Amino acid sequence: MKIISARIIVAAIGLGGVLALSACNRQETPSETREDVAEAQREGQQDVAEQAADAATVAAENREDIVNADDAAEAREARSDAMKDNADASQDVAEAKAKADYDVAKEKCESLPSAQQGSCKDLAEATYDAAKARAAQMKDAAKDAAGR
Numbered sequence: 001m002k003i004i005s006a007r008i009i010v011a012a013i014g015l016g017g018v019l020a021l022s023a024c025n026r027q028e029t030p031s032e033t034r035e036d037v038a039e040a041q042r043e044g045q046q047d048v049a050e051q052a053a054d055a056a057t058v059a060a061e062n063r064e065d066i067v068n069a070d071d072a073a074e075a076r077e078a079r080s081d082a083m084k085d086n087a088d089a090s091q092d093v094a095e096a097k098a099k100a101d102y103d104v105a106k107e108k109c110e111s112l113p114s115a116q117q118g119s120c121k122d123l124a125e126a127t128y129d130a131a132k133a134r135a136a137q138m139k140d141a142a143k144d145a146a147g148r
Contacts, residue, residue, distance in 0.1 A: 025114035033111040044100020055089035083146030091139040098131035
């Protein structure tokens with residue numbers, strides 16, 4: 001009796017999983033897509049704005065350190081540190097922008113027929129990965145210029 005009940009439970013869980021996965025790739029209505037895209041855009045803009053504000057704070061603190069340097073050597077070190085800190089902050093902003101664009105692109109993929117959604121999302125992810133790699137390269141180049 002217990003074996004039959006266990007089999008029924010396992011089968012029900014499996015069927016539920018299959019149904020849940022098939023629902024993930026259903027084509028959304030245009031209104032659902034518009035709402036999801038708008039929400040992703042709002043959230044992305046907020047994240048980018050937060051990173052930009054953080055970057056502005058870092059830049060202001062770095063300018064203060066340069067101005068308050070006691071001698072030329074300390075000022076040089078402060079400028080070098082500022083370039084490194086600004087490079088990190090710029091990367092954070094670029095990555096937030098890339099993530100925001102990625103989230104919007106994924107939401108737009110939901111408007112496509114289910115057979116096309118996978119390749120659309122793969123392209124969005126590849127674009128996101130490339131943008132993150134460009135941000136890292138720019139940061140590394142700025143840090144190299146600052147003398148690491």
